[in-house]
Amino acid sequence: MAENGVESTGDVTLDNAVKQWLEFDKNSKTAASVREMVKAGNVAELRKCFGARMEFGTAGLRAAMGPGVSRMNDLTIIQTTQGFCCYLEQCFEDLKKRGVVIGFDARQHVPSGASSKRFASLAAAVFISRGIPVHLFSVFTPTPYVPFTVSHLGLCAGIMVTASHNPKQDNGYKVYWENGAQIIPPHDKGIAAAIEENLEPWAESWDTDAASQSALLTDPYQDTHREYIQAIQQHCCYRELNRSSEVKMVHTSVHGVGHVFVQAAFKAFDLRPPYAVEEQKDPDPEFPTVEYPNPEEGAGVLNLSFALADKEGATVVLANDPDADRLAIAEKQLSGQWKVLSGNELGALLGWWTFKCWKEKQGQKVSSMVKEVYMLASTVSSKILRAIALKEGFHFQETLTGFKWMGNRARQLLDQGKTVLFAFEEAIGYMCSPVVLDKDGVSAAAIAGEMISYLSSKNISLSQQLKAIYEEYGYHITKNSYFICHDQDTIKQLFERLRNYHGENTYPTDCQGFAITTVRDLTTGHDSGQPDRKAILPTSKSSQMITFTFANGGVATMRTSGTEPKIKYYTELCAAPGNSDVAQLSSELNRLVDAIIESFFQPEKNHLIARAES
Template sequence: MASMASQKSIHELAEEWTALDRNPDTRKEIADLLKGNNVAELERRLRKRIQFGTAGLRAKMQAGFSRMNDLTVLQASQGLAVYVAQTVPDALNKGIVIGHDHRHHSSDFARLTACAFITNGFKVHYFDRLVHTPLVPFGVEALGAACGVMITASHNAGPDNGYKVYWGNGCQIIPPHDQGIAVSIDENLTPWVWDKDLVNKSPLVCRPLDRVVDMYYKVLGNLVQGSTVNPAMRFMYTPMHGVGLPYAIRAAALIGAEHDTNMFSVAEQAQPDPDFSTVKFPNPEEQGALDLAMKTSDRLGISLVLANDPDADRFSAAVKGADGEWMQLTGNELGILFAYFIFKTEPVESNIAMLSSTASSQVLRSMSDIEGFHYEETLTGFKWLGNRALDLERQGYKVPFAFEEAIGYMFHGLHDKDGICAMLMFIKLLCWIEEAILGDNMTPAQGIILCLEEIYSKYGYFEDKNSYYVSLDPAVTAAVFQSIRTMNPSERGEYRYPKMVGNRNVTYWRDLTLGYDSSTPDHVPLLPVSKSSEMITCILDNSARVTIRGSGTEPKLKVYVEAKSSSREKSKQVAEEVWDDLEREWFKPRETGLLRP
């Protein structure tokens, strides 16, 4: 398709779009661009097809082959239906689970997805109300479905939407399924049918949401069994204009936290709003995203903020110190707090394993070295963490926890990140801190700080500096990575990585794009290699670890720096120094075109 498209004129591509698209609004978008002779915009919309990968699809909602719209969603669904039918035994009877969030056109996209699968003879387990993303993979496992699709763009800005695919094991797809589905999409581009109401007419459709939700809360209830909040506990919750509030209220009740008594919500952000009217980016990680929640908490005398992103698969928390200043916990801090709490409270005889992604803190590795439980590192993304957890469970391990620094957390009984479950487990963590750590008249902030200090003093002082550069053109990202790889070239064509960053020696180097690992005898990495994604990890003087990667869902080059030293202050200093060295020697924003956020 790509090579054929490159040979066509923009008018031929526009005619092809018009012939396939049955949505009058998006047909008019292309017609208006043609009428205005806006060739540049037509090229952006039509020349390249939206790429299907391990994150499924994600793009701006506009007309065009490169965007999210009725046609591209229907094409993706037809290709997915054919691939699943050919690949999964008894797939039609097992069926597909389909859910959607509150974004513009999410309901339409979900109904078109159902339409494609119904037409191909699939049973469709259709979630007919707004759901948070974790319910789809949970539903796939609980119902024994062949696959699942969630229509969401997670924490992307309002103009975006996405199409997230889960395999029959309840995990996001990994190779080779992503490539197989992409090929199948290209082979099934002509719409078979275009009937958004078919989901309301077909006998192949069932609506099991209430049953799945009850099963889901049974799993969550088992995780907090025997724990009850202090009646005096109060916290502010924000779903960030998303779908999380009703799910969070029911989850909090499992541990005795009642809405408007213990749990309060930010009124302006409580209800689903696809335009995300009070935040520029609806991501709790972004600077300022929790400002309104903190301001509301200040007014009510509350010192704890809990937050989900709009599709509630991620979780963040902030605590107010005795000095009146708010401290938002990083994704790594939350991850190691959860891991420490789970290790301390798991039965001693448990054969446990815990996981984190390669961009996440190395505290968990240090903890496993000292405490003796099994630890593994995976590639970034819960598609890898979830699938590896299933592998370990088949080997006889219990996997009570896995995390990645991008505020994603997975707990026992689930195989994808879940922000509602993480919120519930954080409340349970606070209950444990109150009993095990807090003294009289101590605040949650003091308890968390004491717990973190206990962790660092035992396993090492780790401090991170994680951020990103905006890269508006994939070619810029590729050029930056290429310049890093060629800083120390070899005349014989051997892989030669940089030997220094600033005044620190590179003591370890791994390139998961080209497939090189300096620590293995044959220099072949132990983790999967992907030429379609950029990722390099290195260690400097055994005191700092750096990972850089291109984002698969956003126009970003992500940078993770973590330093370990004898004190928090020293670790923080090393992380800052390494960051500055990387910017000066590797990223060079003024020269490369990378933009600081």
């Protein structure tokens, strides 16, 4: 029998979800799409849309745009923002005085009428309906501008509507706390609970027209852009050299937002402006020239950049992902081939460079101040910063995977009066300035540009400088990749087998002849390397993560992705300074990786899709 003008699907739970949706949704496109699915009896598609609500976690939300509770759309944005708003009201008595900032990228989805700008406007309407000031950017901006604005204006929170480097059909909702860093527990659980309690849209939540006329709405773009550029200028060390540099670079924003901002950052450093890849310079939600808008994928995304560089005689390519919070770099080799630096290699170069610049500025005070200096990296990233820190005398700390952890740890250290010079993760994310407590591809591009300019003046390539770093501090050879797995039971089975390898609650002690010295399991909190066998880093039962340390200096971490159906593995062989036999080290790491795949992945291999190593 039809109810509310809609035929029953025969599934009571699904029918109720659809009925509530059609009561709540005022977007004619998504509502019509749901009605058509019901009329056509497309129960399978309805289950995809309504089977499970998107989970709000520490990464916020990320999903495909379209109708239903499992997708990004007008209604789920309103519901999410209402919950977030109520949670903020519980946490901040001065929320109506301080307010929030909202930014967005250039994504859109024509079939559902969705776009990042539309979602940002709806989020603003929700806050304004409660009398809360909103700083809503009038145009698309890089993701780093949102945390910068939170800190710069002393706001309670920030929202960035972006799916970063995800495929074009996706969008996301990223949340920052008052400290300028991404949220960490327990805020994710608190926000998720508040969303469930505020699913029915408030009347004013849909009224973007009224919100756009409100005195509570301001545009922070001009002020933020000016202040951000001034703030990152403090990290410019060789302005005179930059002005005279003839080194040529190419930049691509991969159809994202980065072009305008990287050009401005280069100008602030008095660097020669990079050549822009014309076909990818302007935002385009279709990402027409790339299969995936992710510079981490390497050469395939950078082919147009290489062609332009070859034409103009440039030797270096810089690439941002679409929301400009990450940075990739490639360099032309003497052979004429292009080498894309790995995230760890660029991390080594930028870590070396930021410390060199800091020393230059401190002069005679270096020895007395170095003990107050910190660098951070995620636990799956290269340990090269640890090696540099040991020799140079500053502190190195590792955090859980994700910049939310590095940003929050950096904030704690800064509040203690420490100096945080640099933080990075192997997934081409770099924090080269504490004015943004998150990865920032704009400031990283300018700072990398100055490093390239400096090295060029010495006739040194990036590859040569990287080799010099490894020879001084020890080679760190990495090999990372992942398996795609859509079966959660298989993933759980694989990790549980590793936790009960030689019987209940026992881990492997050997991997085909490679002796394992310590095991750290950040899902259960076990760490055999600690006196009490308890991990120091925070643990999370909702994600899988085990790290094995080997007697030969190897480290391997296996973990599940928080946003994709992947089991990722990260391996590194850390050699002592003086051991420069790269071929031998690479061969040993290859054998270790083969052993890990054979021993730790093999029983579940039929359910896994392999990805080539990087």
